[in-house]
Amino acid sequence: MSAIRDRRPVAAAGLVPARLVTTLLALALLAASVLTAATIGPADIAPADVWRTIARHLGMPVETGLSPIRDSIVWESRLPRIVTAAIVGAGLALCGAVVQAVTRNPLADPFLLGLSSGAAFGAVSMVMLGSALLLTPGAFAGALAALALTLAFAQAIGGLTPSKAILSGIAVSTLAAALTSLVIFWTATGDSYREILSWLMGSLAGAGWREAGIALAALAVVAPPVIAAARALDAFAFGDVAAATLGVDVARSRWLLLGGTALLTGVLVSVSGAIGFVGLVVPHAARLACGSRHRVMLPLAALGGAIFMIWTDTAARSLFAPRELPVGIVTAMIGAPAFLAILWRFRRAT
Amino acid sequence: MSGRDGLVVAGATVRAGAATLLDDVGFAVPRGTLCAIAGLNGAGKTTLIHFVLGLHPNAAGTVHFGGADLRAMKRGDRARQVAFVEHAAHTELPHTVRDVAMLGRIPHQGRPGWTPADDEAICDRALAMVGMLPLADRPWRSLSGGEQQRTQIARAFAQEPSLLVLDEPTSHLDLRAQLAVLAMLRREAAAHGLTVLVAIHDLSLVAAYFDHVLVLRSGRAVAFGDVGTTLTAELIRDVYDVSVALVRDPGSGRLLVSPSLESAPW
Numbered sequence: 373m374s375a376i377r378d379r380r381p382v383a384a385a386g387l388v389p390a391r392l393v394t395t396l397l398a399l400a401l402l403a404a405s406v407l408t409a410a411t412i413g414p415a416d417i418a419p420a421d422v423w424r425t426i427a428r429h430l431g432m433p434v435e436t437g438l439s440p441i442r443d444s445i446v447w448e449s450r451l452p453r454i455v456t457a458a459i460v461g462a463g464l465a466l467c468g469a470v471v472q473a474v475t476r477n478p479l480a481d482p483f484l485l486g487l488s489s490g491a492a493f494g495a496v497s498m499v500m501l502g503s504a505l506l507l508t509p510g511a512f513a514g515a516l517a518a519l520a521l522t523l524a525f526a527q528a529i530g531g532l533t534p535s536k537a538i539l540s541g542i543a544v545s546t547l548a549a550a551l552t553s554l555v556i557f558w559t560a561t562g563d564s565y566r567e568i569l570s571w572l573m574g575s576l577a578g579a580g581w582r583e584a585g586i587a588l589a590a591l592a593v594v595a596p597p598v599i600a601a602a603r604a605l606d607a608f609a610f611g612d613v614a615a616a617t618l619g620v621d622v623a624r625s626r627w628l629l630l631g632g633t634a635l636l637t638g639v640l641v642s643v644s645g646a647i648g649f650v651g652l653v654v655p656h657a658a659r660l661a662c663g664s665r666h667r668v669m670l671p672l673a674a675l676g677g678a679i680f681m682i683w684t685d686t687a688a689r690s691l692f693a694p695r696e697l698p699v700g701i702v703t704a705m706i707g708a709p710a711f712l713a714i715l716w717r718f719r720r721a722t
Numbered sequence: 723m724s725g726r727d728g729l730v731v732a733g734a735t736v737r738a739g740a741a742t743l744l745d746d747v748g749f750a751v752p753r754g755t756l757c758a759i760a761g762l763n764g765a766g767k768t769t770l771i772h773f774v775l776g777l778h779p780n781a782a783g784t785v786h787f788g789g790a791d792l793r794a795m796k797r798g799d800r801a802r803q804v805a806f807v808e809h810a811a812h813t814e815l816p817h818t819v820r821d822v823a824m825l826g827r828i829p830h831q832g833r834p835g836w837t838p839a840d841d842e843a844i845c846d847r848a849l850a851m852v853g854m855l856p857l858a859d860r861p862w863r864s865l866s867g868g869e870q871q872r873t874q875i876a877r878a879f880a881q882e883p884s885l886l887v888l889d890e891p892t893s894h895l896d897l898r899a900q901l902a903v904l905a906m907l908r909r910e911a912a913a914h915g916l917t918v919l920v921a922i923h924d925l926s927l928v929a930a931y932f933d934h935v936l937v938l939r940s941g942r943a944v945a946f947g948d949v950g951t952t953l954t955a956e957l958i959r960d961v962y963d964v965s966v967a968l969v970r971d972p973g974s975g976r977l978l979v980s981p982s983l984e985s986a987p988w
Contacts, residue, residue, distance in 0.1 A: 478814045604827050610811045611827070617775055617879075619801030619829040664815045665824070718814060721929070 391668045394661060398675040405679050406458065409686045410450045414693060415442055422446055448580070453689075454682055456579035457699075459587040460644045461654070461681020462674040463594070467633045467640075468651020468674045469658070470598055473605040473666065474629050475523075477534040478718050479711070480604045481652035482515075482637040485537065486544030488646035490518020491638040492571045493548040509584065512638030518544050519634050534718070549646075573700030574647030576685050583643040590639035594632045595674065601629060602666035609664075647681075647700050649707020654680055658716060727788060728752040728917055729885060734773050734783035736941075743769045744781070745941045751934060753788070753884075754915040756907060758928040758949070761938035762962060767921035768809070770938065771889050774919065775806055787885050787917075801829035805883035807874045808888045812861065820858040822873050823849050826880030839932075848879035851906065862889075868899040871984075875903065885898065886910075888920045900924075904931040929953055929977035937961055953977070 410422040417438075425446040427434040438446070471480040482488050494514020495578060498506040525540040526532050553568045566695065604625045607615040612622045640647075658673035681699075684706070688699040724925060729751040736744040744766045751757040759767045772778055774785050776793050785792040792800055805826065823845040830836050849855040852872040857865070862873060878886055886907070892900040908931055910916040922928060928935055928949060935952050937945040939961050944954050958966045958979065965982040 472814075478812055603831055606825060607828050609813045609815050609817060609822075610808070611813075613772070613775075613777065614806070614808060614811065614825075616777055616797070617801060617804070617806040618825060619798040621797060659816055663821060664817055665821060 391662055395668075395672060395675070397678070398672055402458065402675055402679050402682075405455055405682045406451075408641055409454050409682050410446055412686055412690050413445070413450060415445050417442060417446060422451075426451070434625050452581045452584050453576050453579045453685070455577050455581075456584040456587055456643060457681045457685040458678035459591055460576070460640045461650055461679070462648065462678035463587065463591045463636050463640045463677070464647065464650040464681070465654035465658070465673040465677025466591075466598060466651075466670060467594055467637050469655035469666070469670055470605065470633050471651070472655055473608050474626050475532055475537060475600060476608060476611065477532070477537050478656070478714055479534050479538050479652070481631065481649065482650035483545070483646060483650075484652065484711075485541040486518040486522045486548060487515040487634060487637045488641050488648065489545040489548035489552065489572070490521075491515035491641035491649060492646045493518075493552045493555070494638065495642045496552050496571060500555050500559045508642045511642035512635050514548070515634040515638035515641065516631070518548055521631075543702075569698050571645045573698035574645035574703070575688075575698045575700075577643050577689070577696060579643060587640055587643050590636050594636040598629065598632055599667075599670050601625065602670055605629070605666040605670075645698070645700070647703055649703045649711065650677055650681060650684075652714070653703075653707050653710045656710070728755070729757075729774070730784075730786045731770075731774060732784045732786075734770060734781070736769050736773055736778050736781040739804065743767065743941050744773060747783075747936075747938070747941070747943045749934075749936050749943065749946045751917055751919060753917050754911050755933040756911055756918040756920065756931060757934040757936060759919065759921045759936050759938060760923070760925060760928060760961075764919055765938040766941040767938060768889055768940070771806075771887055771919070771921055773806060774887060776800055780911065798829055801881065803883060804885045804887060805878035805881040807871075807886070807888040807891055808876050809893065811870065811874050817851065817862045818859050819865070819873050819876075820845060820855055822862050823854075823858075823876045823880050826877040826882075829881060844882070845876075845880050848876040849873075851879055853902075867894040867895060871889040871895060872899070872903070875906075883916070885917045885919065888918070890921055892922060900927065907931070911932075925953065925958065925979040927978075929979060938953045951978070953979075 407419050407422050411417050411419050420669045421438055421442070425438060425443055429447050467482045468480070471482065471485060472478060491511040491514045494510040495507050497514070498504070498510030522537065522540045522544045523532065525543070526537040529536055529540070549572050552571055556568045556571065568577070604615070605677070607618040607620045616622050654677040655669070655673045658676050660671050662668050662672050669681045684702040685699045688697040688702045691697065730749040731750070734744050734747040735742070747770060749798050759770060761767055773781055773783065774792070776785070787803060792804065801966045824841060826848065827841040827845065831841070846858070848853060849858055852875050854869065854876055855874050857869065862870065865873065871894070875891065891903055895903065904927060911918055920980070932949050934947065936943055936951070944961060945957050945967060953968070955966050955968050958964065966979045967982065969978050969980055970976070971978055
């Protein structure tokens with residue numbers, strides 16, 4: 373069959389520049405989102421102030437003209453929260469894209485499969501045991517356990533079909549959420565309802581540079597190998613047998629990719645709580661924008677997730693200011709209708 | 723027949739729990755020829771195909787192609803030699819026809835000498851071979867069953883295999899598409915030395931297009947050989963429990979399998 377190379381020449385489609393443009397546009401939009409979101413809030417701060425503050429803190433000789441208090445609002449309060457939101461959004465979107473590909477389930481998402489609630493339970497359990505240092509490992513273990521439980525149960529009730537995986541995920545997620553609430557209710561001294569809400573609905577209210585750093589470290593560890601595995605993810609399109617005959621070690625790839633997803637979800641939940649639907653909605657939007665080849669789709673989904681999360685979190689903190697919504701309420705308001713739309717699109721398959 | 727040059731399967735034995743799905747099956751297909759696997763549903767056709775593809779790593783038996791041990795080969799190397807077209811492929815992803823064909827390039831990507839431009843050109847040519855190039859930008863899920871099947875065959879061609887394995891490729895195709903697919907496989911075999919292994923039900927198509935036939939019953943090979951001499955009315959009655967007459971088409975002289983309508987077993 374080598375002769376297929378030598379036959380009737382056909383012009384190759386020059387699609388690469390269009391994708392590059394899309395990616396550059398998304399990057400520009402992300403930068404603009406960071407700068408704009410940092411101007412939104414009770415203190416009146418202009419985009420130029422944000423820009424100059426960033427430049428000054430990065431060691432450039434710039435005079436901001438901002439008072440120390442306003443400088444600290446930008447640099448210590450708004451920016452770390454926005455950056456954390458961007459990283460969490462990017463990570464959750466990547467996780468969603470991976471679980472959708474590997475389980476061949478258009479409805480899959482770290483939240484709907486129970487990973488996020490499992491991670492929240494793991495995290496609060498560690499806090500209860502008095503080990504704040506183990507918060508992140510606990511979240512990872514919780515995410516991994518929840519994923520294993522969901523997949524095992526779906527398998528046991530007759531296979532990993534989309535609806536069975538989601539039903540199992542709901543059971544696992546509900547259990548983990550109940551246990552999380554119980555643990556907090558039992559141990560919290562102050563406002564336990566607020567704390568339960570921020571773990572189960574997600575909140576970036578407390579995010580500082582430390583949280584941004586933790587989330588970035590996890591993203592930096594997980595994202596490059598996942599993006600490098602884009603071809604293996606593509607190969608899963610028609611199932612395990614097709615992937616295997618394209619040269620993919622199906623079992624190994626699946627467990628490595630799902631393990632990476634659990635690790636990333638666990639760390640993200642440990643800084644932001646269980647934020648739902650980002651991993652569901654953003655990959656579908658990215659596929660609509662650039663097709664479903666993962667090499668192009670994964671980076672775009674990550675950028676899109678970052679932008680989506682910045683704006684949903686900005687809405688959460690500013691819509692009813694000075695009161696603040698858990699950001700998961702905003703993502704669910706957008707995500708639940710999107711979930712129904714996806715259900716409708718795939719109505720024959722589920 | 724030079725045994726070393728084509729596909730040589732020996733002692734293929736696959737067990738699942740207490741059941742023996744495949745029992746000591748062996749056969750040899752010379753390079754550049756078409757071999758059919760026939761037999762009742764459940765006779766072991768798909769199991770044998772999966773065995774040849776290396777999907778039963780713990781089973782006993784050997785598969786050699788061109789003298790190389792396919793089962794011992796690295797997955798990636800095997801995927802550049804052997805392509806597979808499933809019975810009914812299915813995806814949830816909004817892949818276009820070209821995206822699907824591009825999957826066939828995965829085993830080649832990142833190899834020495836590989837370029838993305840080659841991928842695009844090879845996919846376009848593979849799509850042109852099955853007449854799908856005009857539909858290259860259509861969503862795969864919006865296609866008819868026959869168009870989906872042709873796209874999967876284009877994906878397999880894009881993989882540039884020396885051995886092409888197909889599981890019931892014609893079962894949901896209309897008559898014209900069936901003939902087109904089998905004629906194309908014949909052409910590739912004759913022109914480029916492609917070796918083709920196909921599980922197939924329609925014995926008249928076997929008689930018309932294939933060089934060899936392997937007949938399975940309950941996981942055992944009951945007959946293997948040249949289609950003209952192997953496919954007899956006795957064998958078919960024996961294996962399918964159906965009386966048939968083998969008649970020659972008066973125009974082409976081809977063998978036709980004509981079942982007796984009174985012989986249905988239930």
